[in-house]
Amino acid sequence: MASNKIQRSSSSHAKNFDVFVSFRGADTRNGFTNHLFAALQRKGVVAFRDDRTIEKGDFLESELLYAIEGSEVFIIVFSKDYASSTWCMKELTKIVDWVKEKGRKLLPIFYDVTPSEVRKQSGEFAKAFDEHEERFKDDLEMVKKWREALKRSSGHCGWDVQNKQQYEEIEKVVERVIDILGRNQIWSFGDDLVDMHSRVKQLEELLDLSANHIVRLVGIYGMSGIGKTTLANTLFKEISPQYDAWCYIDDLSKIYLDLGVTSAQKQLLCQVLNQGNMEIHHVSHGTMLMKNRLRHLKTLIVLDNVDQVEQLEKLGLHPEYLGAGSRIIIISTDCRILQNY
Incomplete structure (x- = not known):
């Protein structure tokens, strides 16, 4: 970057x-x-x-x-x-x-x-x-x-x-x-009664969408069934037109468990690059493709249901591989995953 x-x-x-x-x-x-x-x-x-x-x-x-x-x-x-x-x-x-x-x-x-x-x-x-x-x-x-x-x-x-x-x-x-830059934010998503519109606005503030010179990562955590996914989905639909490319992976944990790392990389790249299919031969190949193909794109990426920090590390998606103004949203039930990434 x-x-x-x-x-x-x-x-x-x-x-x-x-x-x-x-x-x-x-x-x-x-x-x-x-x-x-x-x-x-x-x-x-x-x-x-x-x-x-x-x-x-x-x-x-x-x-x-x-x-x-x-x-x-x-x-x-x-x-x-x-x-x-x-x-x-x-x-x-x-x-x-x-x-x-x-x-x-x-x-x-x-x-x-x-x-x-x-x-x-x-x-x-x-x-x-x-x-x-x-x-x-x-x-x-x-x-x-x-x-x-x-x-x-x-x-x-x-x-x-x-x-x-x-x-x-x-x-x-x-x-x-x-910490000083406020680059990575972790939001504890509680079950207090706040309407969806207010939550979306709060998340937009954390993402600092007007800061187009930086890449920002925001983590959302909280217990299952309280609307984290609904919130991310609502925001994704609202702001994705502002980006060159976007990707929403709704169950990263399941993809890892059922299909493996390269399948997760493939799904991310196919969505971002708007391609129907893509050959990824091994994990390092997928990482190289992200580095080479995404660096000039202002990209919005949502990764839902992340339950192990290794899933993020092996995916090979590093902030410096994305174009200026990109945003990454990670959703989990465990705040330690977000803190350790």
């Missing part, structure tokens, strides 16, 4: 990225940040990274400013040499000012330094600022702003990942980003 270049819009502060990640490439690019970007992408989060997203030949500084002003969440990966980069310090100063001005969220990650080192500018950070003050002795006010940006950004709640399992810490970061 992530674009290979920045798409300009008519609004000077239009939201173009979910997340902007600031990091010192030489320190973390080949390990931690690559894993972080991959984890964000798996969840359908559009993340900006300066070494991938800006095309060669673009005026880098203006494009970075544009990306910062078009991002919702900022992740700062502090490493030993982060402060030695004048580029990183300029970037951080702009981010901190923008966070304060617009109320955006900033999430610091302390990769191989402690929060105290960053906040107090000790250790490698002290050496970096000795060099900055010598190099920019005619503009010490700028260096002072860099120091203040470090203090302010390191004071936000974040993660010290030293001596910890990086995979687990990255998952925590991604979960926090998803």
Whole structure:
């Protein structure tokens, strides 16, 4: 889903990225940040990274400013040499000012330094600022702003990942980003007496149908027989004309039990692509078809009666495989399935 270049819009502060990640490439690019970007992408989060997203030949500084002003969440990966980069310090100063001005969220990650080192500018950070003050002795006010940006950004709640399992810490970061973006919503469908029209409107609000730059997943759970399927069906009929393609699988559990994974993939693809038949030779083939055929389509997908998280995982339907503006609705009697997906 992530674009290979920045798409300009008519609004000077239009939201173009979910997340902007600031990091010192030489320190973390080949390990931690690559894993972080991959984890964000798996969840359908559009993340900006300066070494991938800006095309060669673009005026880098203006494009970075544009990306910062078009991002919702900022992740700062502090490493030993982060402060030695004048580029990183300029970037951080702009981010901190923008966070304060617009109320955006900033999430610091302390990769191989402690929060105290960053906040107090000790250790490698002290050496970096000795060099900055010598190099920019005619503009010490700028260096002072860099120091203040470090203090302010390191004071936000974040993660010290030293001596910890990086995979687990990255998952925590991604979960926090998803919470901030409101990307995945789980709705407890109770048996209180609310008319169907009101329920449909509530679900539409959770889906945030006007947000065409993101892919959103909404889970609905509750005991059997209280109208979850009726609600989803009503909404599906009402909003499906707004989409390029759509699919409603009314009993995913039964398809898995009776026919297997590839049959579920086949039913989904045939509905979305409006084809009468399709050959799927194995599960990975079905996953590849979804990735290649659905990425440019704004798609509405409803999966009803999901009773195992493995059914969702094996189906191979990942948010990043769908076009911008797509929506996925998952219906289950067990909220743990929705939470674990």
